[in-house]
Amino acid sequence: MTSVKVVVVGAGVIGFSTAVCIAEALPSCSVTLLSEKFSPDTTSDGAAGIMFTGEFPDIPLERQRLWFKDSFDHLLAIAQSQHSPEAGVMLSSGWQIFKEAPADKFPFWSEFVIGFRLMTDRELRRFPDHTFGQAFTTIKCECASYLPWLENRFKRAGGQVQQRKVHNLQELGKSYDIIVNCSGLGSKQLVGDTQVYPVRGQVLKVEAPWLQHFIRDGDGKTYIYPGIHGATVGGTRQEGDWRLEVDEGDTKSILERCGRLEPSLSKAKVLSEWVGLRPSRRNLRLEREVVQLQGRQVPVIHNYGHGGWGVTLAWGTALDAMSLVRQCLSEKPARAKL
Known part of the structure; x- marks a missing residue:
């Protein structure tokens, strides 16, 4: 039996997770991953990679819960294995703090992280501008290590990797039986999706080995995430902003805001500055369609638009995308008989 040729477009955390799952x-399936850029040049590489998530407004919550749970279980198994340091996956404890208590004090993901509880008054005392907080242990996944680790895992499973820019799906129509689109913000050009837009994020990597706990302001703009190779401090959430250059004004603002939450950061050495564009969308797109390419009907599975929750939801959505590929395979023989 000839193998079914599957191509995955995109080498960020969504693309590689999906390719590995398939x-x-x-x-x-014979799986090939195509991308113009690979680690360390993907958007995923700069992600803080801490596990919790927001909500997509029009996707059933049960589906989002499953994505989170599957991703958390997958990364927790790595964090507790001998692969933890090389994969860049570790447990991380800390606080999410709010100036005013949020409507949902126990978000849907709170039952899957470890030891979730509300902060005590004594804990909140060190954050005088904040009146409410959540304490929990979650996972930090550093993509600069995790992506190469996933790539090796993909190759061990027989996957092929090619560096090339894909301008449109037509150029893949003759060579592949199933196309999986994990091109993130690139889907704007690749499939003409006008609903996907950039949210610019700028972060700094600093040397502060004394920091052991993460701190995140609930507005999502200010955060300190200690990691294996330095702490990630940020950030910005600038919608519709395509600038990839480091903005010195943003750097100054990040250091000031983070310094208010953690005064000892004034002693930290800045190691690097980084900018990335989160591939945002009102709702993440994970679905299958059939497209006419080169005179053939080719199934296309879309898995993109995760915004700032790519690392958090990557494995769960990859499993879903893999199930859609499996569905295509089960329908294939029936179509061949017609």
Whole structure:
């Protein structure tokens, strides 16, 4: 039996997670991953990679819960294994603090992280501008290590990797039986999706080995995430902003805001500055369609638009995308008989 040729477009955390899931679960598929950019040049590489999430307004909550749970279980298994340091996956404890208590004090993901509880008055005392907080242990996944680790895992499962820019789906129509689109913000050009837009994020990597706990302001703009190779401090959430240059004004603002939450940061050495564009969308797109390419009907599975929650939801959405590929395979013989 000839293998079914599957192509995954995109080498960020969504693309590689999806490619690994397909290559490992569906041995009848020959999987190729195509991308113009690979680690360390993807948007995922600069992500803080801390596990919790927001909500997409029009996607059933049960589906979002499953994405989070599957991703958390997958990364927790790595964090508790011998692969933890090379994969860049570790447990991380800390606080999320709010100036005013949010409407949902126990978000849907709170039952999956470890030891979630509300902060005590004594804990909140060190953050005088904030009146409410949540304490929990979650996972930090550093993509600069995790992406190369996933790439090796993909190759061990028989996957092929090619560096090339894909301008449109037509150029893939003759060579592949199933296309999986994980091109993030690139979907604007690749499939003409006008609903996907950039949210610019700027972060700094600092050397502060004394910091052991993460701190995140509930507005999502100010955060300190200690990691394996320095702490990530940020950030910005600038919608519709395509600038990829470091903005010195943003750097100054980040250091000031983070310094108010953690005064000892004034002693930290700045190691690097980074800017990335989160591929945002009102609702993440995870669905299958059939597209006419080169005179053939080709199934296309879309998995993109995760915004700032790419690392958090990558494995759960990859499993879903893999299930859609499996569905295509089960329908294939029936179509061949017609």
